[in-house]
Amino acid sequence: QYLCAKHEERRVRANDREYNEKFQYASNCIMTSKYNIVTFLPVNLFEQFQEVANTYFLFLLILQLIPQISSLSWFTTIVPLALVLSITAVKDATDDYFRHKSDNQVNNRQSQVLIRGSLQNEKWMNVRVGDIIKLENNQFVAADLLLLSSSEPHGLCYIETAELDGESNMKVRQSVSVTSALGDPNNLALFDGEVVCEPPNNKLDRFCGTLYWRDKKYTLTNQNMLLRGCVLRNTEACYGLVIFAGPDTKLMQNSGRTKFKRTSIDRLMNTLVLWIFGFLVCMGVILAVGNAVWEREVGSLFQSYLPWDPPVDNFLFSAFLSFWSYVIILNTVVPISLYVSVEVIRLGHSYFINWDQQMFCSQCNTPAEARTTTLNEELGQVEYIFSDKTGTLTQNIMSFNKCSINGKTYGTDPLDFTPFNPLADPNFCFYDDTLLESVKVGDTHTHKFFRLLSLCHTVMSEEKSEGELFYKAQSPDEGALVTAARNFGFVFRSRTPGTITTTEMGRPVTYTLLAILDFNNIRKRMSVIVRNPEGRICLYCKGADTVLLERLHPCNQELMNITSDHLNEYAADGLRTLALAYRDLSEDEWEAWSESHRCADKAASCREDRLAAAYEQIEQDMMLLGATAIEDKLQEGVPETIAVLSLANIKIWVLTGDKQETAVNIGYSCKMLTDDMTEVFIISGHTVQSVRQELGSVCLSLSLFSLQCPPPSPPPPPSNLMDNISGEFALVINGHSLAHALEADMETEFVSTACACKAVICCRVTPLQKAQVVELIKKHKKAVTLAIGDGANDVSMIKSAHIGVGISGQEGIQAVLASDYSFSQFRFLQRLLLVHGRWSYLRMCRFLCYFFYKNFAFTMVHFWFGFFCGFSAQTVYDQYFITLYNIVYTSLPVLAMGIFDQDVPDQRSLEYPKLYEPGQLNLLFNKREFFICIAQGIYTSVVLFFVPCAVLSNATQSTGVPLADYQTFAVTTATTLVIVVSVQIALDTGFWTVINHVFVWGSLGLYFTIMFALHSQTLFKIFPNQFHFVGSAQSTLLQPVVWLTIALATAICIVPVLAFRFLKVDLKPQLSDTVRHTQLVRQKKRKPVGRSVGGAWRGVGRVSEGRLGTRGSRRSGYAFAHQEGFGELITSGKNMRLSSLALANFASRHSSSWIDTLRRKKHSHAHTPPSASGESSPPLYRLPLLFLAGE
């Protein structure tokens, strides 16, 4: 780093290692690992002691080494501390081992380096700055290179930057013209140019430098750079000069540490631990004051038997020491094993997520993955989900689903094309053989229909071998249409700037392409004008029905009506529609228009407008052919998942870069928006004023509605009117309006409005805005947010949400890398949240409650004993018991509960999404629950101390030996404690697996075994001073009176708890109790409950219904093209290769068998329970029980 500061610039001379070595640039060896074998111990320990808890225990350890203070042996602290430290160390070491492994793997990749004129294979780590590297097709770029020359013309080369920025489309890079001439290695070996450029930085899209060669200067830009992490595509080979290597590369400079996310339970826990510290200090002070008083009143008189320690000369100093002694004794209220146990539990939950078969996607062979192990219980508290659309809700696969040709609609049964057409795309699927028939018999309209589809587009084709066609379409919709035509026998083969070659019904035809009237957002249509081999000129047009139907010849009226009906029908099915039309042109017409077009094209001013006018002129009096319907395929189970999640009171916001139409369309098809919603508000103002106005009117109508139709439940207080609106509203907001709405003065209004709506869709938002929206909700709602997305544009949102989920296996891996959880299907989200999240939250809460309880019960006994032992910091228990209590005797059962507990089975939590609510409301562990636990713990400690105290102080053994000796008392109390907390964990455990049994009984067994071992003669004979409890165990536990004491104390501790729990279940049963109860009783008959609970339920019943209402929301097509078409590029004939490559990404991506997906999707539409998702998808009709709980 200091080098950069010293040299404001970097100098690299090609093929001159000696020169470059002067600067000591980083080598290409990367090291993401933190430790090596030597540094591991010190560095890791140093890191661990930066944690407050560990330092605290170290401080305690030091206190214990002071003999006047030490109330406990040093090992009572050091053993747990060492255990905790070593567990963490092992985890860190494992992590680092894998980092080493992946570093090694990357560092040992081979690359070809030009050394002394010849290419040699070198490991990546040995590549130096200034070397020239040869890259071949599909190779990863090893370092940041200056592109020198390429096998392609003009020094072009193509790269994919998915790993770098997540964008999976191809990008072109070009070398400086002087170097591109240096084609072969021999010339390159002599190249000695010197590059002067900026120091390493993390800006991916910027580079500035200068190449000095042969006394000339050449400016270098990002356009000349190949960055590490990119992959070379469609380029045979290229040569590059290493500019930045290893840690200096932009990829490594960008891989900063992600910010550490903490869960709300974590934060609560930290607060509570601080409170407990405060409590500890209070206890210490009370006991120290007690000690002062005692020493003054009694201790001073007792001095002949026990003089004060030499440094102590008065009772105050004694009290001061006693304070510290008690801090040591009572430190177990802040259990050292808390943090490590929490980590272990979370790790277990993460493994359960990784292991879940029902979150495994067999199509893409990807299991779910918990990439962070620290957020699991927050999954059970999510209130807002922010979802990307493309690739997350949808598969980004368009399928030609239905069509209407000349007033006849097609599209029902699957078809096999191969016998009919050898050029068919095997992945294409259509469902109506009558259409095929009509193609076969040669129906003119049908032929025209498909001819149009095969001609009117801007798709590029690539035919690698005969019959193996690849289409590269600018938008997936267009690709789907051309593919449809191809399969029905009208195969688009190739194009030149002036011609289009097709194969029509097996016969090759070449059309002359006269003009492309390209698409834009205003026209919402595109046309081509072609001359067929017979010489006839025809205009083919496809476009949004709204614009196209206006431009038809009047004689089409009847057909238009029928087609219009069909269009409505398609739109109601959530399909995207396009209308198709043609117009035969006479030679004269064409000539005339062509002239005017040329004029417009050459016009210096207002070219756009004049072109549009010219297009408008010819696109008139067209003959309607029909309409197409394209399905933007949703991912499997998306509507069901959204329904279940919204039943669980989770609000789903869709944040997409798509256009408003597309977004709304998807909103409808995934049932976020429904036609029976009260109103769908759209905010699309461009100015602050208009946005404010629109928001205001939304607010107004929201409040109006809530006044007119008060919800069935008791009316909400007016203050939070907005939170309690029961009607179903949806809000659609545009990116440019959002920019205004996110400004400081409007954001509160925006948040309250948006949160009152059931669904919110933000379209045309930038990645930054996505993150802003998430931050906004985090700030204003104090709710747990989850962001889910698949692309690089979702990274910011994923990082800023409490929980980020990446959809794997679609676009780049950027989103997954930034995410906390990743899986490959949106529908797994319901299982992640409702099953895993819910369980994690429940388990963590139960764990924490019990953990604080058991430590208070354990520790507070010392406090009570203080009043009897002159506040001298004498412990009640044997020091070994204190050491082992938390880490051996009571750790495993509570861990087992924390890892395995279930209140209701997983299917039930999906069936009753309401079960998710306690997590959102934070009911299971909050300050109140904490105090209840503490109170219970203190109560238990009172019983634990005073019952044995009262019994034993008078009791004797049956041999007459008094039982009131310290060791008997210690053993009795300890045994009672272990038994009481074991009974308590038994009560808390709701799901007794074998493991729980083993752990609970095992812990008890272990306690007795260890106690007998520690009190054995053998150990005493070796270390008489350490094991002076010899014989206490058998002497004590053989006494019936001891067992009667234990039984009595246990009963007194447990009975009130049991009674309270029973009352709670009986009087205020939680939904989970009810569900459990039902499970238990196995009530077969579920009575349907007539009364509806609230608006939240109304939409549900409808979800399973196949169709939407037909309240005239035809959502027309051409929503797909996000940018201008490529018409001009094609006709100009400029660099065909480049443009086709730029388009290349779409077709190549979905090479896998999505036909399976398609077929399954169809099936699942036909029969409601989708076979693929199996049990995981909840039958929505089993809801009546929810109503009981809602009351």
Next chain:
Amino acid sequence: MGKVKGKSGPLARRPDNSAFKQQRLPAWSPMLTATTVLPFFYLMALICMLLGVWLLLTVQSTQEIKLDYTEAGTCDMCFEKRKNVSNAAQICTCTVVFPIKKALKGDVFFYYGLQNFHQNLRRYMDSRDDAQMVGRKTNLKNPSSYCEPFMKDPNGLPIAPCGAVANSIFNDTFTLTYHGSSGPSIPVPLLRKGITWYTDKNVKYRNPKNDNMTLAQVFEGTARPLYWQKPVYELDLLDPTNNGFINDDLIIWMREAAFPNFKKLYGVLYRAKQPFTKGLPAGNYTINISYNFPVQYFRGRKEVVLTTLTWFGGQNHFLPIAYLVTSCLILLIAIILTVVWWKFGKNGKRLEE
């Protein structure tokens, strides 16, 4: 389950379908229902009740006589004497007379009790060296530093047994005499051995190994504790095997009491001879006390306790009463729960339907 074996194929990365990994382990999910909780409560109440009654009856059959002799009888003189430290070496004996109205039947145990004596102070309890008392020769001459300031005597000789506990040993001795309604006074024979824990006597406390040496020789080079009148090897002049660290009185004292008021066993009635074969007969008794242990410094009291035992020890009223009270409370709770469940319970009603 249709799992593809091996590491290839589309399902290669599919997680195992084991019950453990899929969280489907067979499990028992207990639930607090009225049918389990209410009977449990009644049963608990019943069990506690029965235990309480049984224990109460048992306790009723025991007898206990407590006698605070701090200033009783002629001991007030000794009490005054002991107030002055300079008189510590002087012998003082006194007598306390007390009647036993009802004969104590069976084994009678004789305890001495101390009140307000804190054997449970941390530094007091630490002030001992178990290694020394188990007979380790190195520790005999080099006691643990925990024994400070009772580690070495002013001459620098190591103290055996060292530490505050041993130093403060209770050194009153008692002789009990029976004055029957007729006949002479009979000294009540007390067994003063075998009254310790077995492990204490046989494991925890051992004298240093003496190869043909007398105990006195073994302990040569050590000093007696400051407050002791006799060295450790002359604690029991009658029985040479009851000397050194294995002296019963020492062992009993060294077993520290948990609370400031405690009693420790002094002896058991030896029932071989008449009239004590059936216990202590009713009548008048006198205790002769060699009054050595000063308690006035710390406002303590001294007492003797005579008691008979049952299978679960001496007289202990707390346990049966606690059981009876608990039983009543549980019963009360059970009744309340039943009423609540019957009248208001949601589960109850739903079960009815």
